[in-house]
Amino acid sequence: MSSRSRGFTIVEILVVVSIIALLIAILLPAIGKARDAARQTQSSGNLRNLAIANMSYASDWGDRQFTGCPDDIGIVNGDPNVYNDTVGCMGQLLAGYDQNGELFGAWCGGNLCDSLAGDPLTWSLTFHLLYQPLSYNVPQSAIIFGGFRTPNNKAFNSYVGSRFYDPIFWAPKDVIPLRLAEPFFEFPEEFRVPENEAEVGTIVWSSYVWSPAAMFHPDVHSHCGAQNPRTFPAAYRSPSLGQCRFPDMKTWMLEHHWLQNNESEANPSFDGEDPSWMFNQGYNSVPITLFFDGHVAATGVREAMDADARATRLYQQNNLCAQCPSSSSGECESGLWSRGTQFGADGYYGQYSYDTLVNTSYHIFTTEGIRGRDVLSAQ
Secondary structure, X not given: OOOOXXXXXXXXXXXXXXXXXXXXXXXXXHHHHHHHHHHHHHHHHHHHHHHHHHHXXXXXXXXXXXXXXXXXXXXXXXXXXXXXXXXXXXXXXXXXXXXXXOEEEEOOOOOOOOOOOOOOOOOOOOHHHOOOOOOOOOOHHHOOOOHHHOOOOHHHHOOOOOOOOOHHHOOOOOHHHHHHHHHHOOOOOOOOOOOOHHHOOOOOOOOEEEOHHHHOOHHHHOOOOOOOHHHOHHHHOOOEHHHOOOOOOOEEEEXXXXXXXXXXXXXXXXXXXXXXXXXXXXXXXXXXXXXXOOOEEEOXXXXXXXHHHHHHHHHHHOOHHHHOOOOOOOOOOOOOEOOOOXXXXXXXXXXXXXXXXXXXXXXXXXXXXXXXXXXXXXX
């Protein structure tokens, strides 16, 4: 007598489906963590290579850092147009030659400037917003810009691979800029112009930014009172690396955007070209960071805020502000970042933070600039 093969019962099928669903629920977070870890490892590798480039640049330029403006531009109150008309033609901030041999860059003309080879294109951003490490004395909407955001410029990228759109300049988790820059990675030219004419003149800035405080003269963010760099001639002379007193605690470059934010890619307070959340806008933000001693670590907002609070207590306990001369230009800065700049107590776009716990502009307004600290040792 033949027997018919027995199939699975509904209960058995449900058990198998439940087991598969459970395994997926267990594995997906682990896969996500592994993917994030791989991306952070890649970003750390990028910054280690950029550390070598920074040190090579300093070796060629008298231990100095790239800033994008001449040392003596302070004699004309930091105005590039006046400088180009009366002192000499300052170096231009260039992106490089494109596929047609044309030279692209942020251009600032003047009576003493000869035309360059090619056809320099003036981007929608004026040179005023790019030549100084961080834009002072400009509209509120423009203070996000400055030379601190341009490590992929021609003067610096020659120490990496001589391409503006080199993958080394973008963090793998920095999805918005990366999405815009990736189409140009495969091309060998120094700079690549978009095929769409409407997009010509656009630029995708690097994910990594220098510390603008460390690019100014240390007195710009003095603990005895912040100064507007346009008020004293020496402000724009970039400090030598040898002036760094705490190389293991002073940030050099970091990921500009808050890449750990899972709520949304973009900050709803921004629109246009740069909508991403910034690194100092979330309490749990932990950007991959390069320090002046060359080490790379995940150092974030929470650690910086704790260090700032500890430093403030020490300043107050030891009455260090009493050491400042009576002629100081502003109020004593007792913490690790300067609150007395034109950007105010909220600092670098702090008013647009993701949560109310955040109150820090470390890396951007480090007190004492290159001589200061953004974190403290564990002791």
